[in-house]
Amino acid sequence: MSLNETQIERYSRHIILEEIGGAGQEKLLASKVLIIGAGGLGSPALLYLAAAGVGTLGIIDGDVVDLTNLQRQVIHHMSDLGIEKVKSAKNNIKEINPDVNVITYHQLAKADNIRDIIKEYDFVIDGTDNFPAKFLINDACYLEKKPLSHGGILKFHGQLITILPDQTSCYRCIFNSPPPPGKVPSCSQVGVLGVLPGVIGTLQATEAIKYLLNLGELLTNKLLTYDALKMSFRTVNIGKNPSCPLCGDKPIITELKDEEQQICDLK
Amino acid sequence: MKLNVNGEQIELRSELSVNELLTEQNVKMPDMVTVELNGQILKRTEFEDIKLNEGDNVEFLYFMGGGNVIE
Numbered sequence: 001m002s003l004n005e006t007q008i009e010r011y012s013r014h015i016i017l018e019e020i021g022g023a024g025q026e027k028l029l030a031s032k033v034l035i036i037g038a039g040g041l042g043s044p045a046l047l048y049l050a051a052a053g054v055g056t057l058g059i060i061d062g063d064v065v066d067l068t069n070l071q072r073q074v075i076h077h078m079s080d081l082g083i084e085k086v087k088s089a090k091n092n093i094k095e096i097n098p099d100v101n102v103i104t105y106h107q108l109a110k111a112d113n114i115r116d117i118i119k120e121y122d123f124v125i126d127g128t129d130n131f132p133a134k135f136l137i138n139d140a141c142y143l144e145k146k147p148l149s150h151g152g153i154l155k156f157h158g159q160l161i162t163i164l165p166d167q168t169s170c171y172r173c174i175f176n177s178p179p180p181p182g183k184v185p186s187c188s189q190v191g192v193l194g195v196l197p198g199v200i201g202t203l204q205a206t207e208a209i210k211y212l213l214n215l216g217e218l219l220t221n222k223l224l225t226y227d228a229l230k231m232s233f234r235t236v237n238i239g240k241n242p243s244c245p246l247c248g249d250k251p252i253i254t255e256l257k258d259e260e261q262q263i264c265d266l267k
Numbered sequence: 268m269k270l271n272v273n274g275e276q277i278e279l280r281s282e283l284s285v286n287e288l289l290t291e292q293n294v295k296m297p298d299m300v301t302v303e304l305n306g307q308i309l310k311r312t313e314f315e316d317i318k319l320n321e322g323d324n325v326e327f328l329y330f331m332g333g334g335n336v337i338e
Contacts (some may be wrong), residue, residue, distance in 0.1 A: 040333055129333025152331025159331050174308060179298050179330050197333070223328060234274055236326045241308050
């Protein structure tokens with residue numbers, strides 16, 4: 001693939017970076033990234049990856065846009081209320097960069113569909129909002145040997161880790177299994193500062209681009225934690241865990257299964 | 268006894284288990300926390316028995332979802 005004149009202009013600030021150049025930009029245009037969840041984390045990740053000229057963006061989301069989303073899910077607008085998030089995201093990406101081929105999956109990531117989808121991609125971003133999905137994505141990426149960026153947010157805090165299957169620690173190396181049902185904070189206790197997923201999702205997009213272009217050092221074997229109130233970033237070293245049920249010495253997870261979904265009790 | 272919790276030094280008056288440290292540090296939802304001790308992720312079943320020592324580095328790592336109401 002070679003760049004046309006409009007592309008040379010559009011991506012000029014990338015192309016003049018000697019670490020990227022024309023060759024790097026062509027590589028981005030030939031790359032495929034899957035974003036699971038077009039919500040708080042997925043919004044900034046999608047917007048920046050689209051603007052950066054990642055040639056193919058896959059989006060999985062089974063939801064429609066509602067008013068409570070607009071506090072943080074910046075890819076969706078007022079005019080998108082009520083429509084599928086994947087469609088809204090696709091439309092708004094096209095407004096930014098028509099170079100990008102957007103493939104949408106209006107469904108939830110489940111044990112019986114996720115492996116077939118992620119197979120097609122070079123890098124996966126987890127922008128989901130629940131633990132069963134996060135464990136499923138981690139396991140699926142491990143089984144398909146796909147690199148993954150995990151992101152999580154809670155109130156004023158965020159976390160991030162990049163996972164290269166077999167080579168670096170995975171989500172289950174840290175968090176063995178989903179928290180026990182009933183122990184997850186109730187809805188009234190959970191909320192999130194709107195800008196928080198903007199920070200974490202943008203970092204996830206950064207990791208995707210670094211991976212695709214083989215730039216710098218990835219956030220592997222360390223969990224980054226962000227505290228917006230203290231405005232502090234810390235990284236905690238986390239090596240591969242020999243007792244990890246997925247990638248440890250004696251793995252007990254060898255195929256995917258759906259974990260039970262937590263039901264929110266709004267009473 | 269001095270040790271580090273999430274990068275900050277704290278002082279303990281007596282020997283504590285990991286479980287007791289979680290309580291002492293006012294962690295309200297211990298089921299939502301994984302504990303790393305000196306670079307090793309602990310099993311939840313070890314929280315009761317493992318005692319902390321001078322100079323230990325402890326990290327409380329929280330489960331974090333996506334900020335939706337269904338967590």
